[in-house]
Amino acid sequence: MNPAATNDDVVIIGAGPAGLTAGLELVRAGRSDVTILEATQDIGGLSKTVNFKGNRIDIGGHRFFSKSDWVMDWWREMLPVALPQGASSETGYRLAYQGAQRLLGACAVTARESDPDVMLVRNRLSRIYWGGKFFDYPLKPGLDMAAKLGPLKCVSLGASYMRSSLAPITPERTLEDFFVNRFGRQLYETFFKEYTEKVWGVPCHEISAAWGAQRVKSLSIGTALWHALRKAVSGSGAAEQTSLIENFLYPKYGPGQMWETAAKRFEAAGGRIVRGAEVQAIERQDNRVTGVRARMADGQELAFAAGHVISTMPVRELMSALRPAPAPTALSIGQGLQYRDFITVGLLYRKLRKTAATIDARTNLVADNWIYIQDAGVKVGRLQVFNNWSPYMVADPGTVWVGLEFFARDDDSLWAMSDEALKALALREMRQLNLADEADALDATVIRMPKAYPGYFGRAYEQFEILREWLDGIHNLYLVGRNGMHRYNNQDHSMLSARLAAQAILSGGADHAPIWAVNIDDEYHEEKT
Numbered sequence: 001m002n003p004a005a006t007n008d009d010v011v012i013i014g015a016g017p018a019g020l021t022a023g024l025e026l027v028r029a030g031r032s033d034v035t036i037l038e039a040t041q042d043i044g045g046l047s048k049t050v051n052f053k054g055n056r057i058d059i060g061g062h063r064f065f066s067k068s069d070w071v072m073d074w075w076r077e078m079l080p081v082a083l084p085q086g087a088s089s090e091t092g093y094r095l096a097y098q099g100a101q102r103l104l105g106a107c108a109v110t111a112r113e114s115d116p117d118v119m120l121v122r123n124r125l126s127r128i129y130w131g132g133k134f135f136d137y138p139l140k141p142g143l144d145m146a147a148k149l150g151p152l153k154c155v156s157l158g159a160s161y162m163r164s165s166l167a168p169i170t171p172e173r174t175l176e177d178f179f180v181n182r183f184g185r186q187l188y189e190t191f192f193k194e195y196t197e198k199v200w201g202v203p204c205h206e207i208s209a210a211w212g213a214q215r216v217k218s219l220s221i222g223t224a225l226w227h228a229l230r231k232a233v234s235g236s237g238a239a240e241q242t243s244l245i246e247n248f249l250y251p252k253y254g255p256g257q258m259w260e261t262a263a264k265r266f267e268a269a270g271g272r273i274v275r276g277a278e279v280q281a282i283e284r285q286d287n288r289v290t291g292v293r294a295r296m297a298d299g300q301e302l303a304f305a306a307g308h309v310i311s312t313m314p315v316r317e318l319m320s321a322l323r324p325a326p327a328p329t330a331l332s333i334g335q336g337l338q339y340r341d342f343i344t345v346g347l348l349y350r351k352l353r354k355t356a357a358t359i360d361a362r363t364n365l366v367a368d369n370w371i372y373i374q375d376a377g378v379k380v381g382r383l384q385v386f387n388n389w390s391p392y393m394v395a396d397p398g399t400v401w402v403g404l405e406f407f408a409r410d411d412d413s414l415w416a417m418s419d420e421a422l423k424a425l426a427l428r429e430m431r432q433l434n435l436a437d438e439a440d441a442l443d444a445t446v447i448r449m450p451k452a453y454p455g456y457f458g459r460a461y462e463q464f465e466i467l468r469e470w471l472d473g474i475h476n477l478y479l480v481g482r483n484g485m486h487r488y489n490n491q492d493h494s495m496l497s498a499r500l501a502a503q504a505i506l507s508g509g510a511d512h513a514p515i516w517a518v519n520i521d522d523e524y525h526e527e528k529t
Helices: 015-029 070-080 143-149 152-165 175-183 184-189 193-200 209-215 221-232 255-268 316-319 328-336 419-432 464-472 491-507
Strands: 010-013 034-038 047-051 057-058 094-097 100-103 118-123 126-130 134-139 249-251 270-277 278-285 290-295 300-304 306-313 339-350 369-373 382-385 400-408 441-454 477-479
Touching: 010 015, 010 249, 015 100, 015 255, 015 491, 034 491, 047 255, 047 441, 057 400, 070 255, 070 491, 094 477, 100 221, 100 441, 100 464, 118 221, 126 184, 134 143, 134 369, 152 175, 152 184, 175 209, 184 193, 193 400, 221 464, 249 255, 278 316, 290 306, 316 328, 328 419, 328 464, 339 419, 419 441, 477 491
Parallel strands: 010 034, 010 306, 034 270, 126 369, 306 477
Antiparallel strands: 047 057, 094 100, 118 249, 126 134, 278 290, 290 300, 339 400, 339 441, 369 382, 382 400
């Protein structure tokens, strides 16, 4: 049994962006009894930074950019923005969002890149690699794209797009419908289908259109053309969708630096983080949670009284942990939810193969943050070039540090491969893609992240609103973050949901609707589908 809880006892499950944001907001408002339970020894969740022999890995890639002024100011208060090297003032260095341009800081920028705890201004470049050629993402119709595709292919793609524009698929039920309506069937099949199906492991026609609505919203060929025209005419072209953002902020040593800093401030303000505490049971009575039980790695069980619980744990695990068990229908839906797991293979190279995109003659480095692999002949879905996220992510600037991203399920053959087999696969596929030679590889490591992506497919997902309604009936249980809400949130959306949960606790409210409204109408996203 748990000791009696007071209304001030808050237990937060998970020390990722959402959990740490909620914790800090609560202790800053004067709440003294706030405990974060983190199942691992790491801070940051999916936004942690992994350090491999001085070479750092950003799991999945995290651009620090938001349309929310509150989020931007929160980040900049945690880690100030450093002026680019050689700059004497911030004049000319601005981030564009919300249809306007904004100075790097909320006030004068005084930090320098040589300072340890800062954010850097980084260039955004993501491209699609198809047929041995690099194509801009978002796609930018123009002479470069036309030259790479050839005139016949361009005519065919244009005709396909016109057909889709004149006769869109209605109603728009699946992700395939969503893409075809915005890009045309041929362009969808050329530049989107293979990568998207690698991510999810199911055909696009089995995935809900809601996923596309969350991730790319109003982005389309028409949007890209309009953006390009505005930029050509005005010389600027403020970006409305984050997929069109050309600069972003980034912690000097990767995203984990932000959340490690937040964790230190949380603990300094009186909050408590229990690392290695895996939640086993969430106890409830009627329509309220009363306590949480967790198990440590040594088998020790800990009990925490709870006046409120904020959960970022996967909904499937949450439903299994509730005591007494949820209503049968809700439990069945929760246990049926699906996830995709994530593998990053870090490869350190002396140099890459020379390509048309090479920007450095010695290492053949390319300028990309992400490279999307639209090729059915390999398993890798995306590459990250960590040098370009921050030069401080790489121990030796004379080497190239890349991350190959593979998408799997915890019961499939890819996930079952040994680390050594995954390293060998990654090396082979880099050679097969004509991007690097095995002889130039210096080192390698493997990082596995289970339940990285909540699945937008399957019968259980179709019934998620029934589950949500049942969970909202537990008045002092707040679901926030990506896995907590079973919603593909960016970290800024996770933070906003956490802020609203903290505000509800502070005000004594039980309305969960504002939390669920986060990431419904925001017209921006920072990752390609």
